[in-house]
Every structure is written in structure tokens, then in C-alpha cells.
Amino acid sequence: MRKELYVRSEGRLVKAVIRNYxxxxxxxxxxxxxxxxxxxxxxxxxxxxxxxxCHVKTFPEGAICAEIDGVIVGSMTGLIVDMADYGHDHSWSAVTDDGYIRNHNPRGQTLYVVDIGVVPAYRQSGLGKWMMQTLYETVVHLGLDRLLGGGRMPGYGERAGTETPEQYVAKVLSGEWNDPVISFLLRCGRMPVGIADGYLEDEQSLNYAVLMEWRNPFKS
Known part of the structure; x- marks a missing residue:
């Protein structure tokens, strides 16, 4: 997979490439x-x-990166799983095989996001959203039911004294608060479906994550 597009950076348009790594x-x-x-x-x-x-060998379709002027500036990785094997309150470690994705299951119906990242210089360019869109296209291309992943909630640590994780997410959804990860995923079209405790060792999120999905609109 390879596609070219223009994104805005520092007031100008620059050509980016999104491809498999x-x-x-x-x-x-x-x-x-x-x-x-x-x-x-x-x-x-x-x-x-x-x-x-392991990513490249096991599921190359889920291993993508963003490149500008020959330099990698972002990446995103996924694997296919059967969520019946993990349950709702799962951890990142369990569902991604500690990031090795050797548990990739081609018979599953969920494309699970292992990670996504864009270097700070290009975080307002739209590259993250374009990489997410690329994996949505992969969901459709492979005939899967959905994309799912746990979103960090790094703003929660400062609010934990007065708010439960559910209350925090509700205020982000209402627009009262902004969370750098959850708000980004919402702008990408992801929908919250629950909260996982002990999802990932993450001081800022107090180890919580919001499970957020995108459903294949071509499947009922």
C-alpha cells in the first residue's frame, strides 16, 4: 500500500507519503x-x-508509516483479533502480545490498533487522521467488522481527585474539557465503547484507557 497526499505544515503544503513500513x-x-x-x-x-x-512478518497490511522528504514522521500499527478471546476489560499487553502481535488471528473480525504516533512538528498537519483513515480502509478492504483500540487519557491524572474516569470522559465528550488523545480520536470518527482499568502502565492516565471503535459502514 502506498498513497501520496498534501498536508499543511507551518503555513505551507508539503507532500506526504503513507505506506507500509x-x-x-x-x-x-x-x-x-x-x-x-x-x-x-x-x-x-x-x-x-x-x-x-514481527509486525512486518506477521501482518504487513497493518504496519504503516507517514513519510515527508524521505524522513519517517509518523507510524501506526494494527493486528487482527477475535475479541471473544480477550473480553471487554483487557490490557494492551494481552491483546497485542506485548507489542509483538504474534497472536494475530486472520479469522478475527476486529482490527486492533497497537499504537499511533506523529512527531510533534507535524501533529497539526492531519497526518494522524490520514493514517487512521488508512486503517479504516484496511478494515473495509479485508471485510472486517470494525477497528478498535484503547485510547490513553493523559488529562485524567490531573482530574482524578474530583472525577471518576467515566465522568472525565463524559466531560470530554460534552466539549467541556479537551484531552489530547481522546479528543483526537473523536475527530477521527472513533466512538467510545467503554473504559479499561489497568490497560497500560501510564502515569498520566492512571493506567486507564478509553476503548474506542470505528465500525465498518458497509457491514450491518
């Missing part, structure tokens, strides 16, 4: 991870080359 991209993908997830995000959760090799 391969072995030659590993160093660039790791650099993107470091830029996207600085401390206090746990360093051990950043991609390593073994994980990336």
Missing part, C-alpha cells in the same frame, strides 16, 4: 517513538527491532 525503516520508526512518547512514558514500551520485525 519494512525492515529498512526500523531506525526511523524507533526515532519516531522516542519523539512521540517522551518520559514519563515507560521507555521499555517503545518499539524495538524485534517487535518491528
Amino acid at each position: 519494512g525492515r529498512d525503516d526500523f531506525a526511523g520508526l524507533i526515532d519516531v517513538q522516542k519523539a512521540c512518547f517522551p518520559p514519563p512514558f515507560p521507555e521499555e514500551l517503545l518499539w524495538n527491532e524485534e517487535q518491528l520485525a
